[in-house]
Amino acid sequence: MRHIISILLENEAGALSRVAGLFTARGYNIESLTVAPTEDPSLSRMTLVTRGSDEIIEQITKQLNKLIDVVKVMDLTEGPHLEREMMLLKVRAQGGEQRDEYKRLTDIFRAHIIDVTDSTYTIELTGTGDKLDAFIQAIDPGHILETVRSGVSGIPRGEKSLRV
Amino acid sequence: MELTGAEIIVRFLQDEGVEYLFGYPGGAVLHIYDALYKQDKVRHVLVRHEQAAAHAADGYARSSGKPGVVLVTSGPGATNAVTGIATAYMDSIPMVVITGQVNSSLIGNDAFQEVDSVGITRPCVKHNFLVKDVNELANTLKKAFYIATTGRPGPVVVDVPKDVTGNKAKYVFPKKIAMRSYHPVVKGHPGQIKKAVQMMLAARRPLIYTGGGVILDDAAKPVTELTRMLGFPITNTSMGLGGYPGTDKQCLGMLGMHGNYEANMAVSHCDLLIAIGARFDDRVTGNIAKFAPKAKIVHVDIDPSSISKNVRVDVPIVGSVSNVVADMIAFVKESGAVPDRDALGKWWNQIDEWRGKECLKYDRTSALVKPQFVVEKLYEITKGDAFVTSDVGQHQMWTAQFYKFDKPRRWINSGGLGTMGFGMPAAMGVQFAHPKSTVVCVTGEGSIQMNIQELSTCMQHGLPIKVICLNNGMLGMVRQWQEFFYDKRYSHSYMESLPDFVKLAEAYGHIGMQIDKPADVEAALKEAFTKYKNRFVFMNFLTDKTENVYPMVPAGAGLDEMILI
Numbered sequence: 250m251r252h253i254i255s256i257l258l259e260n261e262a263g264a265l266s267r268v269a270g271l272f273t274a275r276g277y278n279i280e281s282l283t284v285a286p287t288e289d290p291s292l293s294r295m296t297l298v299t300r301g302s303d304e305i306i307e308q309i310t311k312q313l314n315k316l317i318d319v320v321k322v323m324d325l326t327e328g329p330h331l332e333r334e335m336m337l338l339k340v341r342a343q344g345g346e347q348r349d350e351y352k353r354l355t356d357i358f359r360a361h362i363i364d365v366t367d368s369t370y371t372i373e374l375t376g377t378g379d380k381l382d383a384f385i386q387a388i389d390p391g392h393i394l395e396t397v398r399s400g401v402s403g404i405p406r407g408e409k410s411l412r413v
Numbered sequence: 414m415e416l417t418g419a420e421i422i423v424r425f426l427q428d429e430g431v432e433y434l435f436g437y438p439g440g441a442v443l444h445i446y447d448a449l450y451k452q453d454k455v456r457h458v459l460v461r462h463e464q465a466a467a468h469a470a471d472g473y474a475r476s477s478g479k480p481g482v483v484l485v486t487s488g489p490g491a492t493n494a495v496t497g498i499a500t501a502y503m504d505s506i507p508m509v510v511i512t513g514q515v516n517s518s519l520i521g522n523d524a525f526q527e528v529d530s531v532g533i534t535r536p537c538v539k540h541n542f543l544v545k546d547v548n549e550l551a552n553t554l555k556k557a558f559y560i561a562t563t564g565r566p567g568p569v570v571v572d573v574p575k576d577v578t579g580n581k582a583k584y585v586f587p588k589k590i591a592m593r594s595y596h597p598v599v600k601g602h603p604g605q606i607k608k609a610v611q612m613m614l615a616a617r618r619p620l621i622y623t624g625g626g627v628i629l630d631d632a633a634k635p636v637t638e639l640t641r642m643l644g645f646p647i648t649n650t651s652m653g654l655g656g657y658p659g660t661d662k663q664c665l666g667m668l669g670m671h672g673n674y675e676a677n678m679a680v681s682h683c684d685l686l687i688a689i690g691a692r693f694d695d696r697v698t699g700n701i702a703k704f705a706p707k708a709k710i711v712h713v714d715i716d717p718s719s720i721s722k723n724v725r726v727d728v729p730i731v732g733s734v735s736n737v738v739a740d741m742i743a744f745v746k747e748s749g750a751v752p753d754r755d756a757l758g759k760w761w762n763q764i765d766e767w768r769g770k771e772c773l774k775y776d777r778t779s780a781l782v783k784p785q786f787v788v789e790k791l792y793e794i795t796k797g798d799a800f801v802t803s804d805v806g807q808h809q810m811w812t813a814q815f816y817k818f819d820k821p822r823r824w825i826n827s828g829g830l831g832t833m834g835f836g837m838p839a840a841m842g843v844q845f846a847h848p849k850s851t852v853v854c855v856t857g858e859g860s861i862q863m864n865i866q867e868l869s870t871c872m873q874h875g876l877p878i879k880v881i882c883l884n885n886g887m888l889g890m891v892r893q894w895q896e897f898f899y900d901k902r903y904s905h906s907y908m909e910s911l912p913d914f915v916k917l918a919e920a921y922g923h924i925g926m927q928i929d930k931p932a933d934v935e936a937a938l939k940e941a942f943t944k945y946k947n948r949f950v951f952m953n954f955l956t957d958k959t960e961n962v963y964p965m966v967p968a969g970a971g972l973d974e975m976i977l978i
Contacts, residue, residue, distance in 0.1 A: 259594055262543070263531060274536050304721070311718035317540040317560060320594040413593065 251280070252306050253325040253332060253403045255411050256295040256313060260286050264318040268295065271316065277301065277309055281334075281400030292320065292413065298401050321411055329406040335373070336381045337363075339394040342370040347392075358384050369394060418547040418578035419444035422511065425554045427454045428586040431482050433473060433845050434458065435466040439486025440526060441513025444578040458845065458874065461866040463490050465838035467497020468864070471506050472842030475825045476800055478631060480507040480561050481842060487513040488526030491572075492533065496832060498568045499537035503829025504652060505629060507566035509557045510534075514574040517545060530572045539567030547580040555587040564597025565716040566629060598715065601732030601740060609687070609711040609728045610744040616685035617756035618707075618763075619645045622668065625652030625828065626690015626714060632735035633657065633821040636689060639742050643752055646764055648676040650691050651813050652828040659817035660797070665764065669697040670966045671810040674772035674975060675764055677966065680705050681973035682763070688712045690734040693723040694829070703971025713737045772964045772977055773814055781957040782931050784808060784883040787938075788815040791853065791881060794938045799851040800825065800843045804836035804860030807889035810962045812855045834863025837880065841867060844876045851879070851942065858884040858908050858953075868921035871949045879941055880951045882914060885958045893961045897976075898968075918951035929955040 258264045265284055272279050280298040287294045299309060306324065313322045325332070342348045342365075351370050355362055358380070364371035374384055378401060385396065405411065416424060422445055426434065434457045438446045449457050460466045463485045470481025481501075485494050491512040501508045515524040531543045540560050542553050550573070557569040613619060627636050633656045640647045640663055647657050648668040657664055666673040668680055677699075680686065686708040691697070698704040701723060712719075712726040713734055720729040730737055775785045788811050791799075801816055802825040803809040809826055818824045825843060827835040840854040861882055871878060892906040915925030924945050928937045934954070941950040964975040 263535075266532070267535065270535055304725075308718065308722060315716070315718050317592075317595050 251298065251300050253401060254297045254299060254310065255323045255325055255403060256297065256319055257321040257411055257413065258293050258295060259318040259320065260291050260293040261318060264293065267316050267318055271312055275312065277305065283400035283402055296402050320413060323411045325403045325405055328409060330403050331406060332377055332401050332403040333375055334378050334381055334401045335375045335399040337397045338372045338374065340370050340372065340388060341368065341392040341394060343368050354387055415581040416584045417444065417581050418550050418573065419448040421550050421582065421584045423448040423452060423455060424584055425551050425586065426482065429558055431455050434482050434484050435460060435469040436484030437463050437466055437490060439490050439513060441487035441515060441575045442484060444575065445484065460870050462864065463493035464497050464834065465864050465867045467494045467510065468500065468835050468838035469842035470508055471497060471501045472802060472825055472839030473846045474506050474508055476822050476843040477846040480509055480558060483508065483510040485512055487515055488528045491528055491530040495533060495537065498534055500827050500830045500832045500835060501568040502537045504625060504827065505566050507561040508568040509561050510568060510570045512570055512572045514572045516576045517574045520574065530570065534570045538570050541570035543572045544577050547577050547582040550577065551584055552587050555590045556592065559590050560595065598731050599733050599736055601730045601737035603740065605728055605730045606737060606740045607744055609730060610741055612685055612709060612711060612728065613643060613687060614748065614750045614752055617753060618682060618684040618760045619687065620679050620683040621645050621647040621687045621689065622691055623647065623653045623656045623689045624650040624691025626734045627653055627656035628821045630690065630734040632738055635735055635738040635742060639738050642742065642745060644757055646679055648679065650697055651826065653691060654813060654824045655818035655821040658819040660819055667813050670699065671962050671964065674770045674964055674977065675767040677972035677975060678767045679764055681971065683708045686710045689738065690714060692719045698723065699966045699972045700969055774978060779957060782929060782934060782954055784811050784956045784960055785815050786931060787881065787883060787934055787954050788812050788855065790935050790938055792816045794942055795851055795853065799853045800847060802826065802836045802840040802843060802854045804856040805831045805833045806857050806860060807893065807962050808855050808857045808883040833860040836860060837867050838864050840878045841870060841876055844878055853879045853881060855881045857889060858882055858886065858911055859888045868918065868923060872922045876949055877947050878949050882951065882953050883956050884953050885956045886911065887958055914951055914953040923949040923951055925951045927953045
């Protein structure tokens with residue numbers, strides 16, 4: 250099963266490689282991984298998407314907790330949560346018809362065109378992974394110049410929070 | 414007053430109460446060696462190879478309970494130490510390793526003797542640090558000792574660039590350290606412990622299975638008390654030998670691949686398995702699907718990630734072994750209940766029947782020296798009270814089987830990583846920790862050559878270690894597997910061109926002895942342990958080349974599918 254694991258860790262050199270190293274050393278898979286400092290600059294928040302049986306996910310959370318730099322771990326998929334991923338996508342947009350088509354598609358998906366040249370559009374889209382996939386599928390693959398996805402970020406709903 | 418980083422390191426080690434530092438100098442640690450030269454509180458032991466420094470510190474730690482401390486230089490100094498660090502990591506041994514590093518400004522520059530020590534050691538340490546600022550040095554060292562010695566212990570590497578050892582800062586010994594991300598659990602959950610105790614009192618065929626955690630947490634006393642109080646059989650892993658008196662009738666000896674028949678059969682038939690400070694290693698469980706098939710399992714461990722890693726357990730208890738077992742004893746007393754005597758009596762009858770197989774028998778009439786016989790005689794002559802280190806292979810298993818350890822911290826071997834070359838340097842560390850005690854290293858002609866250079870360190874420090882080399886001229890355990898599973902194709906398991914070990918020992922200034930007849934074994938051992946009590950003696954026993962370790966659970970088989978002699 251797919252799990253979204255949120256990790257609060259010390260914002261220190263090497264902390265990221267300890268997490269990444271743990272996954273390679275123990276043969277766990279990482280579907281996506283995103284990390285950045287929190288409002289407290291001494292802490293980083295990492296969101297990691299992985300797949301595995303219940304036993305493997307249990308080991309993953311235990312092994313993460315064992316890392317000295319890890320302050321807290323939460324498996325978001327255990328409760329109600331929100332997940333978002335951001336994508337930047339550059340498409341070939343030449344000629345009125347093509348440009349209109351991508352403008353319409355952008356509106357339908359509630360995305361934004363954030364850069365325009367005479368031959369390209371750069372579109373920003375935020376949503377769940379499925380929504381991002383759907384958007385990509387709606388575009389002629391021959392027109393896609395680049396896609397950049399941030400990886401999943403997640404947060405528990407309501408009062409439940411991952412904090413020190 | 415301000416001190417240099419090098420002086421801070423040495424002052425810190427003094428203030429931390431470090432007696433011995435096992436190390437080897439080099440460019441990046443010259444400032445530290447200079448600071449060591451100017452004091453005599455911390456004694457530095459110069460080894461002949463950095464791997465041996467780590468093993469010696471490891472032996473010191475295992476036998477004393479205090480952390481072992483290592484100092485090596487950057488680059489090859491650090492990489493040579495890695496095997497020793499990984500050995501300590503696999504067996505959860507408290508150790509602090511200070512590695513020199515090139516100047517901060519040169520890091521990442523492919524400088525002379527530069528290696529990413531933090532990166533290389535990351536997967537085989539409990540934690541590691543790169544110290545970038547001399548003002549952080551004392552605190553980082555304190556954290557290193559704190560992390561290494563608490564919770565599930567393990568090695569911690571502190572990488573210190575040369576300029577940091579030359580820069581100055583104010584030094585205050587940090588008495589305490591607070592870390593928001595590290596809080597080892599100590600007390601077990603009382604509800605879980607009660608539940609476990611109820612199951613123990615209700616069990617009809619119980620078995621206690623203990624491992625290295627009992628030794629590391631100094632829990633042999635409470636474990637012995639609990640076991641005797643309940644009258645349950647107990648089996649130990651290789652790492653756990655000595656956690657319960659090996660000569661006691663309740664002790665079934667070691668379990669696992671080369672475990673005793675009675676121990677493995679008891680595991681396979683028990684209805685309750687109480688695992689204490691053990692981690693269900695593959696060498697212990699055999700085929701996991703066939704492991705303890707009839708049992709409910711209670712598992713006490715300080716490391717939550719050890720629980721339900723290999724085997725699903727019914728009652729997990731996270732906590733320090735000594736605390737949890739003390740709580741168990743209290744709950745048993747409080748309940749006033751006793752285990753079902755009839756059921757336990759029947760269970761013991763069954764166990765005694767298994768015991769009757771005498772799974773450790775061997776040919777006592779042979780004209781060749783049997784390795785088992787040597788270990789038996791060694792046990793007799795040292796009155797079962799020596800510190801015994803071993804290397805890895807057949808001799809290791811024979812020692813675990815035939816030397817009955819009654820006390821913890823007496824049996825020192827590389828259980829997890831299985832590091833050949835561990836035995837002699839580990840024995841050096843043991844001898845430093847226990848200068849007046851008898852220290853023996855049981856080894857083979859393969860293993861001993863992996864750190865043979867330490868004969869020189871032993872000479873320098875006058876260490877009266879006794880090396881018992883069970884020399885069968887073969888990499889015996891490899892040969893045994895090749896005999897059983899590779900149709901006797903003995904691919905590279907010979908040790909051809911062996912040196913004359915007697916002359917070799919003598920060349921290093923030691924006593925060398927060679928024994929090739931069973932009748933000479935006892936007298937030779939007596940001579941070594943009495944006449945040459947204060948000397949390092951290398952005893953080269955030429956043993957039966959064809960002897961195998963029995964019982965043996967073949968790969969993929971269950972514990973009750975042993976090959977017996």
